[in-house]
Amino acid sequence: MTAFVVEHQCPQCGAPAQLQEADRLIRCPFCRVGSYLSTPGSFRYILPDKAPEDTDLIWFPYWRLKGMLFNCTTDGIEKRFVDVSYQAIAFPDVPISLGLRSQTQKLRFALPDTGGTFLKPQISPEQSIKQAMTQFQSTAKELLHQQYIGETLSLIYAPFYYKKRLYDGLLNEPVAAADCDTEIRLDNLSSDPPDWRLEFTATICPACGWDLDGSGDSLILTCPNCQKVWQPEKTTIKQVRAAHQPVEQKNDIIYLPFWRINALVSGVALESYADLVRLANLPRTIQPGWDTKPFYFWSPAFKIRPQKFINVASGITLAQPEGPWKSIPPKGNLYPVNLPVTEAAQTMKLAVAFFLKPKQKLASLLPGIQTKPRSFVLVYLPFRKGPHELINDQLKLAFSKNMLAMAHNL
Ligand SMILES: [Zn+2]
Ligand SMILES: [Zn+2]
Numbered sequence: 391m392t393a394f395v396v397e398h399q400c401p402q403c404g405a406p407a408q409l410q411e412a413d414r415l416i417r418c419p420f421c422r423v424g425s426y427l428s429t430p431g432s433f434r435y436i437l438p439d440k441a442p443e444d445t446d447l448i449w450f451p452y453w454r455l456k457g458m459l460f461n462c463t464t465d466g467i468e469k470r471f472v473d474v475s476y477q478a479i480a481f482p483d484v485p486i487s488l489g490l491r492s493q494t495q496k497l498r499f500a501l502p503d504t505g506g507t508f509l510k511p512q513i514s515p516e517q518s519i520k521q522a523m524t525q526f527q528s529t530a531k532e533l534l535h536q537q538y539i540g541e542t543l544s545l546i547y548a549p550f551y552y553k554k555r556l557y558d559g560l561l562n563e564p565v566a567a568a569d570c571d572t573e574i575r576l577d578n579l580s581s582d583p584p585d586w587r588l589e590f591t592a593t594i595c596p597a598c599g600w601d602l603d604g605s606g607d608s609l610i611l612t613c614p615n616c617q618k619v620w621q622p623e624k625t626t627i628k629q630v631r632a633a634h635q636p637v638e639q640k641n642d643i644i645y646l647p648f649w650r651i652n653a654l655v656s657g658v659a660l661e662s663y664a665d666l667v668r669l670a671n672l673p674r675t676i677q678p679g680w681d682t683k684p685f686y687f688w689s690p691a692f693k694i695r696p697q698k699f700i701n702v703a704s705g706i707t708l709a710q711p712e713g714p715w716k717s718i719p720p721k722g723n724l725y726p727v728n729l730p731v732t733e734a735a736q737t738m739k740l741a742v743a744f745f746l747k748p749k750q751k752l753a754s755l756l757p758g759i760q761t762k763p764r765s766f767v768l769v770y771l772p773f774r775k776g777p778h779e780l781i782n783d784q785l786k787l788a789f790s791k792n793m794l795a796m797a798h799n800l
Contacts, residue, residue: 447506457540463531
């Protein structure tokens, strides 16, 4: 797994700074101003080049995908982590992927003053995701459902230039795959004017003007003053409903964030707790009132490796935690939210595949199941800090600290 470093400048004071790939919240160490980074469309980065000075660079686009891929077969759910790049233009003359380049190089944002010719992508992000799904499809068993869960794709441009033949500008070496028709093929490609911009939104509470809390790759900002929770989206900021389960003993507690999603499910009955008991064939006798007790999907609101992710999402969904909640975020130690609710919502069908019983029903039921989120709440659940794990005794759920530390690169 890889994570690249991006070099940029503070929009307020111009000080040089380095970001991790997933960082969206930036607090400049010099001027202390906090801002949230966004861009219309995809984030676009360039690799550095070693081309001779004054060379006209040709920037070739690659889609970068990083996420989880789940293959549901009659045998169960296969999980894998995907970290790949694909050509955003089908062009035989340049390498088919970035290989290991993006992790060993420092990237910069592609901006209007970058210079050179930016080739226009011809392959859509959706087509790239399709390519990954095909590449990592399991062939052994009948595929009932496949789901890619990952962030919005970014574009990474690799430098090339043409001087009697095609050169790789990163290595400053001729490209082996190029031939005498390369120039003609290059001339046929259209370019994009590099008029992309980055937007920096100040991290100020829209309700009370206070400086919001949040750092690095967190997608959620909390106001320490009015206790409201915010989610920046492109250039705006939206309020998010949040809640937490209060604890008496606050020492050594860390709150982990989860999305609780109310969804419309079609293809099977899954509206109430009674429906869940029947669908998952839980060893419980249905009690009066369970038919009207609403059912919710649960998902971690943070990244963990795919194997653990679906187990946790299904496990909490089966447990249906009930609170009591306080409808504000907790004070104290909060684990950052770095998995958006849009991605969490994509796990709902996987959770059904995970707990549906008996398994023989999967093949006939799963393809027809559809889930559509109606509303959601960000719920913080308390975990006590063990020597190696974070533990919630009520849910019998534990996360190894080591695994969480590694997960920031996912
Ligand atoms: Zn600054
Ligand atoms: Zn506030």
